[in-house]
Amino acid sequence: MTFTVPTVDISAWVQEGPAAAQAEVVAQLDAACRTVGFIQIVGHGVPASIRAGLASAMDDFFALPLAAKKQYVRPAWENRGYSPPKSEALSYSLGVDPITRMNDFFEAFNVGATLADYPHVELAESQYAANTWPSAGAFENLVSVYFEDARRVAETLTRIFAAALQVGPGYFDAITDHSINVLRMNNYALPPGEIELGADLTGMGEHTDFGLVTVLWADQVEGLQVLGADQVWHNVQPADGALLVNLGDIAARLTNDVWMSTLHRVKPPVVEGRIKRRRSAAFFHDCNADAVISVLPQFVRDGEEPLYEPVTVQEHIEAKLRGSRAGLKNTGARREAARVQAVSG
Numbered sequence: 616m617t618f619t620v621p622t623v624d625i626s627a628w629v630q631e632g633p634a635a636a637q638a639e640v641v642a643q644l645d646a647a648c649r650t651v652g653f654i655q656i657v658g659h660g661v662p663a664s665i666r667a668g669l670a671s672a673m674d675d676f677f678a679l680p681l682a683a684k685k686q687y688v689r690p691a692w693e694n695r696g697y698s699p700p701k702s703e704a705l706s707y708s709l710g711v712d713p714i715t716r717m718n719d720f721f722e723a724f725n726v727g728a729t730l731a732d733y734p735h736v737e738l739a740e741s742q743y744a745a746n747t748w749p750s751a752g753a754f755e756n757l758v759s760v761y762f763e764d765a766r767r768v769a770e771t772l773t774r775i776f777a778a779a780l781q782v783g784p785g786y787f788d789a790i791t792d793h794s795i796n797v798l799r800m801n802n803y804a805l806p807p808g809e810i811e812l813g814a815d816l817t818g819m820g821e822h823t824d825f826g827l828v829t830v831l832w833a834d835q836v837e838g839l840q841v842l843g844a845d846q847v848w849h850n851v852q853p854a855d856g857a858l859l860v861n862l863g864d865i866a867a868r869l870t871n872d873v874w875m876s877t878l879h880r881v882k883p884p885v886v887e888g889r890i891k892r893r894r895s896a897a898f899f900h901d902c903n904a905d906a907v908i909s910v911l912p913q914f915v916r917d918g919e920e921p922l923y924e925p926v927t928v929q930e931h932i933e934a935k936l937r938g939s940r941a942g943l944k945n946t947g948a949r950r951e952a953a954r955v956q957a958v959s960g
């Protein structure tokens with residue numbers, strides 16, 4: 616069985632193209648969501664200059680000395696600010712011990728939508744915490760500009776999802792109009808002295824993304840591995856000019872696992888004791904904290920029980936984050952954990 620991440624050109628939805636072209640995009644995206652859960656998105660309309668601006672902002676920040684970066688560490692229950700290398704383990708978001716018994720070596724900086732972005736809704740601060748902006752170069756401006764574009768891409772995708780799932784055009788607006796949105800900028804670059812030769816290093820442990828859909832910018836460097844239906848981990852890199860998109864748990868829950876929240880991890884190659892540096896930025900579009908997510912009735916056969924109980928987005932995301940950020944194994948991710956335990960290597 617060959618594994619490929621399908622490429623879908625969404626320009627007919629970005630620029631309101633003809634109905635036939637839009638319908639073709641819906642069919643292609645639906646097929647990709649059912650079979651792979653990862654898609655190379657082209658025609659997304661995010662200019663190369665804005666993507667390059669994000670990369671340079673990340674370079675400015677991650678180049679700071681560790682002590683300077685640590686000023687931006689925020690409490691584990693706020694998904695914001697700086698995470699030093701080896702401070703998180705994504706596999707705990709599934710309740711699974713990291714393979715190496717060591718935390719992941721990525722370092723990250725997180726920003727997200729805040730209460731101020733949604734002035735007309737009464738929200739608790741948790742999941743909408745204020746951002747701490749580092750004073751490195753033009754970081755805030757460059758990252759904010761990319762954030763807005765990534766949000767637009769994610770929202771365009773939800774319009775296509777609504778057509779694919781035949782839930783009516785307003786369905787996703789109602790559950791995403793004050794969405795938890797987070798951009799996690801990742802840097803995989805342990806200094807050479809910290810690498811034990813022969814060690815099985817994990818850049819980021821295996822996990823599914825927590826929300827509805829993720830828009831991923833990444834360097835064209837090996838490291839991201841996606842679990843295929845063949846139970847084998849496959850290397851995936853963004854195609855030229857593409858953004859990778861993957862579905863998260865909320866998409867799987869809505870569709871009773873017909874759409875796939877695909878397991879992935881990051882294992883950068885170590886060449887002569889050095890990790891080839893790799894950067895990525897994942898924009899998570901997670902839905903409103905107070906949205907209740909239940910399996911859509913059209914995905915449950917008569918006489919069968921849905922695979923998932925209803926859950927609020929806040930409960931779901933917080934259980935996952937307690938795992939990855941605070942090391943408290945998530946016991947509620949039964950289905951995802953079973954999939955990890957079914958594969959080796």
Ligand SMILES: O=C(O)CCC(=O)C(=O)O
Binds near residue numbers: 801831833
């Ligand atoms: O670095 C990558 O390519 C993937 C990052 C990722 O999976 C995440 O941040 O959730």
Ligand SMILES: [Fe+2]
Binds near residue numbers: 822823824879897
């Ligand atoms: Fe991820």
